[in-house]
Ligand code: ADP
């Protein structure tokens with residue numbers, strides 16, 4: 001590697017890599033990471049088993065989960081991880097595609113650089129292509145109505161395919177669509193707003209995923225604090241409390257100098273009085289039910305039971321927040337200021353067998369997806385899949401556009417980009433063509449992961465699109481080219497636009513760097529051209545690189 005310029009003074013451990021070396025170093029590092037997730041793409045993608053430093057195991061197919069768990073500490077590779085994170089935040093799905101495309105863009109860029117094309121030309125071409133491709137997404141997209149449950153179900157099923165949720169995807173996709181429809185409201189301007197704050201997922205083990213259900217209101221996985229409390233109420237006054245019903249700390253800490261049994265009794269009496277007062281405030285407010293985020297003293301539990309009040313302690317913060325939405329009640333943080341206005345009306349039903357409370361508000365705000373899985377690992381991966389599907393359906397409802405999946409949209413965009421490239425002058429044209437090739441990575445990898453002949457299929461796909469069949473994509477099960485929209489393989493347009501934009505941005509970010517000045521040692525890089533993962537920071541995951 002080239003040494004630093006004499007003008008620059010650096011510390012002993014510092015290293016400097018410039019120009020082509022810097023680019024190659026960076027591209028290899030980024031590609032290594034990008035390529036490590038490819039094998040999980042699509043319905044036939046494989047899962048990865050991730051073991052963290054404490055021995056915790058995650059089995060997943062989810063791009064962003066894999067990259068985050070890999071604990072990458074190479075700065076360039078981290079840019080690729082950020083692509084996945086942005087994609088997850090913005091669209092909730094398409095993380096593997098976004099990362100894989102970023103990696104392929106870099107691979108194709110590398111070839112252009114080797115032909116002595118300047119990085120600025122590549123970057124400019126990539127920008128032009130990214131913008132044009134996104135415009136074309138909008139051209140190709142079909143509008144979808146929020147009431148169109150069948151299409152939304154297809155969107156949910158496509159997003160769940162290949163994930164833990166797959167086995168019961170019909171039931172689960174139906175639940176997801178009903179859940180989203182349950183929290184969608186039409187705004188004054190006719191647009192549809194999905195309020196995911198009103199949707200909660202509660203996971204339980206010990207039952208098959210197919211038994212999952214959608215419930216109106218909240219599900220609280222808690223027991224009453226006392227056996228003698230009533231558990232079922234119709235139109236109860238419910239209090240949400242974030243204040244302990246316990247003796248106040250300061251009093252407990254004060255050293256008590258007990259010199260006589262009398263004094264001890266007096267002290268205990270005082271404690272009792274304090275607890276009694278707290279319970280009386282609750283009684284006086286008219287509350288029938290208390291969900292408390294903090295603790296409840298034994299004696300207070302006893303008083304509350306005697307008053308016929310149902311009390312639950314150590315309610316999860318997130319559950320209390322959700323109850324707030326469901327009931328439309330404030331969370332009271334100080335018992336001293338409690339008044340009847342702080343209570344909301346709700347119906348409480350107890351499921352003794354499952355140890356759950358069902359809580360419904362008067363105006364039926366909020367829904368809970370009660371998700372079952374046989375074991376912890378199963379239900380965790382299921383939840384990730386369902387969360388993605390929820391995001392994707394929510395995006396589809398608010399965005400209102402879908403695209404043909406199974407690689408169809410990518411082949412269509414590639415074909416349109418190649419036409420467009422003819423109008424682009426200079427070396428940028430080559431970069432636009434490279435961008436088109438990069439998008440076709442998706443159908444190629446879908447085919448490869450399904451053990452199909454990627455080259456033949458890509459030829460067939462291109463031919464179908466040249467003939468005007470915009471929706472021609474891959475049926476990874478039969479190995480045939482089919483109309484994927486008709487087959488119900490549909491994706492959300494917003495996620496695709498986001499994936500294209502962030503892949504292009506990340507690739508350009510990496511390409512723009514021509515000088516790496518590092519305070520530490522760069523020698524852990526080890527990235528080679530064939531997609532080997534950079535050794536730095538990948539811990540025990542080294543073997544996952546270059547899965548292609
Ligand atoms: P990502 O993280 O990018 O969402 P996935 O593993 O979910 O990765 O794979 C998504 C890709 O799989 C998309 O290109 C989608 O169109 C494709 N896909 C999903 N279901 C099918 C199917 N039944 N047939 C063909 N392709 C499918």
Ligand code: MG
Pocket residue numbers: 093094095158159160388
């Ligand atoms: Mg997906």
